[in-house]
Amino acid sequence: MNQPEPRIRVALVDDHALFREGLHELLEMQEDLEVVGQAGDSVSALAMIAEQQPDIILLDVEIPGAEAPDTVAGIRLRSPRSQIIILSMYDGSQLLRRLLAAGVRGYLLKSVHREELISAIRSVHGEPDRIVLTVSRESLAQAQGPAPGVLSDRELQILELAAEALSNSQIATRLALTEATVKRHLRNIFVKLGAVSRIDAVNKAVAAALIAPRRDHPASRSSQGRLPSGPQPSRT
Numbered sequence: 001m002n003q004p005e006p007r008i009r010v011a012l013v014d015d016h017a018l019f020r021e022g023l024h025e026l027l028e029m030q031e032d033l034e035v036v037g038q039a040g041d042s043v044s045a046l047a048m049i050a051e052q053q054p055d056i057i058l059l060d061v062e063i064p065g066a067e068a069p070d071t072v073a074g075i076r077l078r079s080p081r082s083q084i085i086i087l088s089m090y091d092g093s094q095l096l097r098r099l100l101a102a103g104v105r106g107y108l109l110k111s112v113h114r115e116e117l118i119s120a121i122r123s124v125h126g127e128p129d130r131i132v133l134t135v136s137r138e139s140l141a142q143a144q145g146p147a148p149g150v151l152s153d154r155e156l157q158i159l160e161l162a163a164e165a166l167s168n169s170q171i172a173t174r175l176a177l178t179e180a181t182v183k184r185h186l187r188n189i190f191v192k193l194g195a196v197s198r199i200d201a202v203n204k205a206v207a208a209a210l211i212a213p214r215r216d217h218p219a220s221r222s223s224q225g226r227l228p229s230g231p232q233p234s235r236t
Contacts, residue, residue, distance in 0.1 A: 007034040008125050011052060013045040013071075014060035014087065023058065026114055033121065042066040042074070050078040056121050059104075061088040061095065062212065068095065072102040083124045085132070088209075094150065095209030096133075106132040151192060151210060158185045160211050163202045
């Protein structure tokens with residue numbers, strides 16, 4: 001008598017419990033998928049993954065704790081056979097480039113349909129060299145092309161403070177710089193990002209995943225609790 005094929009063991013890592021629960025219900029409706037663990041931050045995710053050794057990990061790009069590339073590196077140390085699929089609201093080439101270099105097998109926008117998500121899980125599990133992406137052609141081209149001029153650590157610090165609506169004077173005080181130095185860094189940031197204002201620079205940096213969006217950022221608000229068109233049975 002033929003033995004049934006083992007189910008694909010999936011771990012869910014996302015800081016929104018409602019989103020995780022929706023994914024759990026969606027995946028458990030598939031006969032060949034099994035959710036073996038959940039986590040809401042990088043520390044608990046690494047502990048859970050080390051214990052469960054899942055086949056596939058669905059990893060939200062913005063969980064609390066370490067940055068996504070560092071979390072990916074930690075996962076690969078603790079569970080080398082696990083394949084990682086990133087879930088994100090942001091179509092940014094800079095982060096995509098870093099995550100592909102770190103060894104993720106997929107990068108899916110949270111706007112994908114349930115069939116696309118389930119198909120991606122099966123494809124990544126079944127085909128060792130398969131990489132599944134749902135990003136814009138522009139982001140893919142930029143991620144595969146030569147690395148553009150990125151912001152320095154100091155420029156990132158200044159831009160993150162600008163994203164908090166601090167003035168040049170307040171940023172200078174916070175970082176122990178002169179206001180003229182802050183203005184010079186902002187000019188360099190504008191040139192590198194092709195931005196015309198502080199708000200434009202912040203928006204472009206968030207879109208490129210150079211800085212994390214604030215929780216009150218419009219894009220962040222729109223991502224709360226969004227599920228991949230489910231849960232409903234898949235016909236794939």
